[in-house]
Amino acid sequence: MCKNLKNTAILAKGTRVRWHVVAILWLTFLVFVNLWVLRAELYTGASNIAGGNPPVPVLLGLTLLIPIRGYFGLNEKELLSFYILSCFSIIPLTYGGVRSFFPSLTVLPYYATPDNMFKEFWAALPDWWAPKDFAIIRGFFEGANGRVPWSEWLFPLSLWSIFFVSLWAIGCGISWLFAQRWINVEKLNFPLAQMPIQMICREKGFFTLPLSWVGMVIGALPTSLMMLTSLFKPVRRFWDLAPFFSERPLSALRPLMIFPLMEGIGFGYLVTQEVLFSVWFFYFILKLFAVMTIGVFG
Numbered sequence: 105m106c107k108n109l110k111n112t113a114i115l116a117k118g119t120r121v122r123w124h125v126v127a128i129l130w131l132t133f134l135v136f137v138n139l140w141v142l143r144a145e146l147y148t149g150a151s152n153i154a155g156g157n158p159p160v161p162v163l164l165g166l167t168l169l170i171p172i173r174g175y176f177g178l179n180e181k182e183l184l185s186f187y188i189l190s191c192f193s194i195i196p197l198t199y200g201g202v203r204s205f206f207p208s209l210t211v212l213p214y215y216a217t218p219d220n221m222f223k224e225f226w227a228a229l230p231d232w233w234a235p236k237d238f239a240i241i242r243g244f245f246e247g248a249n250g251r252v253p254w255s256e257w258l259f260p261l262s263l264w265s266i267f268f269v270s271l272w273a274i275g276c277g278i279s280w281l282f283a284q285r286w287i288n289v290e291k292l293n294f295p296l297a298q299m300p301i302q303m304i305c306r307e308k309g310f311f312t313l314p315l316s317w318v319g320m321v322i323g324a325l326p327t328s329l330m331m332l333t334s335l336f337k338p339v340r341r342f343w344d345l346a347p348f349f350s351e352r353p354l355s356a357l358r359p360l361m362i363f364p365l366m367e368g369i370g371f372g373y374l375v376t377q378e379v380l381f382s383v384w385f386f387y388f389i390l391k392l393f394a395v396m397t398i399g400v401f402g
Contacts, residue, residue, distance in 0.1 A: 119179050119180070119181050120181075121179075121181050121182050121185055122182060123185075125176060125177075125178070125182065126182050126185045126186050126189070129169065129176070129186055130186055130189045130190060130193070133165045133186075133190055134190070134193060134194075137161050137165075137190075137194060137197065138197060140161065141161075141197045141198070158191060158296060158299065158300065158371075159190075159191060159194050159198075160323075161190075161194065162187060162190040162191050162194060163299070163300070163303075165186075165190060166183065166186070166187050166190075166300060166303060166304070167303065167320075169183060169186065170183070170303060170304065170311070180304050180305070183304040184300065184301075184304060187300050187304075192272060196268070206244070207245075209233060209234040209260070210234050210235075210241045210244050210245070212225050212226040212229075213226045213238055213241050214241050214242065214244075214245050232259060232260055232263050233260065234260050235253070235256040235257060235260065237256065240253050240256055295374040295375060295376070296371070296374055296375070298374070299374065319370055322366055322370075323366045323369075323370045325366075326364060326365075326366050342361040342362060342363045342364075343361065343362040343364075344359075344360075344361050345357075345360040345361065345362065346358040346359055346360055346361075353395050353396075353398075354395065356391075356394040356395045356397075356398040357391050357394065357395060360391075
């Protein structure tokens with residue numbers, strides 16, 4: 105295992121990154137992941153394969169690259185660059201990305217009624233927010249005979265792309281500013297970053313452990329089965345508990361769904377107990393607040 109990263113080639117100053125090779129591998133990976141996500145998440149909703157941190161498809165892509173690293177002459181820095189670029193670029197593809205982003209831009213005029221004042225809110229938004237033609241908005245929700253009016257979406261999407269790139273750049277900049285304190289003063293171990301680092305390390309360890317392969321199979325099997333099944337019939341990837349809470353005040357708990365994500369349980373072992381407790385505790389507080397406000401007084 106890479107116990108001391110400073111002594112490995114990952115941080116070696118003399119190691120050069122061939123960005124053209126990284127870019128080719130990265131773009132090829134994005135094409136296949138787009139097709140995969142389009143079918144498994146957006147069309148069928150059978151699985152949320154691109155979600156999570158780190159994303160499962162990126163770990164899979166890194167796993168497939170490692171055995172052929174010698175053929176492409178990839179060093180540790182290039183593998184790590186591929187991993188980082190893929191993690192950033194896969195975010196918009198996820199179920200919570202494009203499927204949530206585009207409806208949020210166009211929901212106001214489509215669902216406007218005299219009572220909800222959505223038209224007034226829509227009129228106050230700038231012209232670059234989304235296409236203003238209601239026929240395009242209606243076609244977005246009801247279908248446009250397979251034709252996407254890209255000419256109308258080009259300008260809004262260009263501006264939103266600049267916004268998101270700037271947002272990610274700010275996040276990277278803040279991380280860079282605090283990196284020295286996090287590493288040298290607070291001694292954070294960044295558990296989620298350890299997996300890809302151990303995977304690309306040339307020292308024997310991660311892929312030689314039978315337990316690693318057992319864990320990967322257990323984590324990937326349910327999602328893989330749902331994805332393959334979705335090619336032939338619809339698959340529901342969660343258990344909906346809403347029918348059990350139909351009466352007030354417990355009806356405020358809806359939506360309440362359980363997603364069986366084995367990979368999520370596995371990644372949970374890499375997170376501190378304080379973080380895990382916070383996830384459950386604040387979710388409980390959120391639902392309790394909903395019951396006390398909407399369920400009782402709403």
